[in-house]
Amino acid sequence: MENTYLLAGFGGQGVQTLGQLLTYAATDAGKYATYLPAYGGEMRGGTSNCTVKISDDPIGSPAAKSYNYVVVMNLPSYNAFKGRVRKGGTLFVNSDLIKDAEADEGVKLVNVPLMEMAKEAGSPVVTNVVMFGLLCAYTQDIDLEVAKSTMLQKMAHKEKFIPINTKAFELGVAKGQEVK
Numbered sequence: 001m002e003n004t005y006l007l008a009g010f011g012g013q014g015v016q017t018l019g020q021l022l023t024y025a026a027t028d029a030g031k032y033a034t035y036l037p038a039y040g041g042e043m044r045g046g047t048s049n050c051t052v053k054i055s056d057d058p059i060g061s062p063a064a065k066s067y068n069y070v071v072v073m074n075l076p077s078y079n080a081f082k083g084r085v086r087k088g089g090t091l092f093v094n095s096d097l098i099k100d101a102e103a104d105e106g107v108k109l110v111n112v113p114l115m116e117m118a119k120e121a122g123s124p125v126v127t128n129v130v131m132f133g134l135l136c137a138y139t140q141d142i143d144l145e146v147a148k149s150t151m152l153q154k155m156a157h158k159e160k161f162i163p164i165n166t167k168a169f170e171l172g173v174a175k176g177q178e179v180k
Contacts, residue, residue: 008049009073014128051114
């Protein structure tokens with residue numbers, strides 16, 4: 001198994017943290033993983049994206065021309081990356097910010113109300129954790145217990161957010177299982 005991810009949004013949406021969580025959880029689960037960040041100089045509010053590769057075997061290169069899974073969290077990212085999903089792959093769209101999304105033929109489109117789900121978890125800033133849970137449940141690349149444990153360990157320094165992150169992860173998992 002080798003799956004590629006492209007995660008994109010604007011600075012402040014937690015795209016880089018999402019990529020790091022996927023990478024850390026994959027390695028904690030005994031898999032090989034790469035993480036390659038890319039973001040504008042202005043960070044918060046600027047463009048931000050990263051790529052992640054998860055594999056059962058050693059990874060030769062982190063680069064990919066197309067991806068199994070593309071997550072777009074804002075309209076500029078949707079416009080830039082919607083065509084980068086390979087046939088048979090999935091395009092995840094933050095439906096709170098992107099209306100009337102479409103996917104190429106042979107690509108599954110999953111609309112996710114990320115901001116609404118984050119608010120339900122208790123904070124508008126946990127959209128990335130919602131998406132982390134969703135991706136883990138949907139792709140099944142990473143065992144859910146390992147993913148949750150990794151997330152809680154990496155987020156432990158934000159102690160007041162532990163219950164919110166836990167709920168965000170669980171909401172994401174439920175949504176991932178629903179849309180699978």
